[in-house]
Amino acid sequence: MIKYIDEYRDTKLCLSLAERIRAISKKPLNIMEVCGGHTMSIRKNGIQKMVGKHIKFISGPGCPVCVTAISDIDKAIKLAENKNTVICTFGDLFNVPGSISSLAKERASGADVRVVYSAHDALEFSKIEPSRRFVFLGIGFETTAPTVAASILEAAKENVDNYFVLALNKTMPGALRAVLDDKDSKVNALILPGHVSAITGLGMYSFLKDDLKISGCVSGFEPADMLSAVYILVEAHEAGRVILENAYRRAVKDEGNTKALGIMNEVFEPCHVEWRGIGMIPGSGLKIKNKYEKFDADKNFNVTVTRSKENKACLCGEILRGAKTPADCKLFGKACTPENPMGACMVSSEGTCAAWFRYSE
């Protein structure tokens, strides 16, 4: 028995929750699951089939690897070309294709690219080899950004001068607004990301209810968590109410993790940033403040990339906006598989295409 996991996977409980959802669900409801982890849970646990015919899940932009702009992947690859530079990255980004190469291909060609578990590990590497430059690729949303910020604060405290971060972290509210403002959006309600919310709390979502009149419910990742969030959204939808709820109270406090937010805001400030598939979203990126610029890979290495090119047949962009599904893509499952991915949504373990491929019906 694994505490705080197994009890939320109880089969009988899940089946009865699904039965209750089907019993109250009468009107069509399109729910966007924002987080890639939720996409995986829905596919892995067969939740789409459990909740009945009126509810449709639409995958959102919450896979950090998938929304990393191809120009940023190209920039990381360019940095890896320098023999004195070591690139440290989360595993998910390792195989993502850039315009003409990937970090995996660069490593096969002799570049020093290391897959790490955390920013902290990258910092530790840099202390072991002080004569080399270590660049950590800082991707991820509000969940991961504080960990990257903490590594920079630690490097500053210990006067490490060979540790750098390519700051690619992004924040959720702007992306949600961009997706929901799309005139073709069919989204009626949102399952909000659990671990982003563990850091941010619920306040940043108030615009959903107050401005956009769209319901949102924060959810955990186990099947009973997901089903209870769906139940809450369906119940409100049927009653014609707009709600902002938290169904993941064991991990998400209303105010979030204020210490982690303080660390994130100490190191980073908002900036305009390009999201793959969505485009430029004002204020939705995190750049390193001038105070910590000695750790900013962008400022210290001044790497520029020539015009980046997307694979025109790949539908990742539309899929990230919820406008298309993998079933609409000609490459899906044929030219594009997890072994030979053409787009980021197939590479990341929580990308929509990877989830559809792995747990196809």
Add this chain to the structure above:
Amino acid sequence: MCWSVPGKVVRVEGNKAIVEVAGVKKDAALDLLNDVKVGEYVLIHAGYALQKVDEKSAKFTIKFFKGIRD
């Protein structure tokens, strides 16, 4: 990528906790949390303890699930 798993704190060494997840012991940096104690459960993400798991809320959630079911 925002995956995070709950684990039990079995030891605290300065700014680091040893956390047990399904019988496996892992290190978790404590930069983002205050007052982490042995016996508490924390969510681990990318090598850092992200948030404490609140036992009262966890019990309440299970009650809520059962309330929906019944």
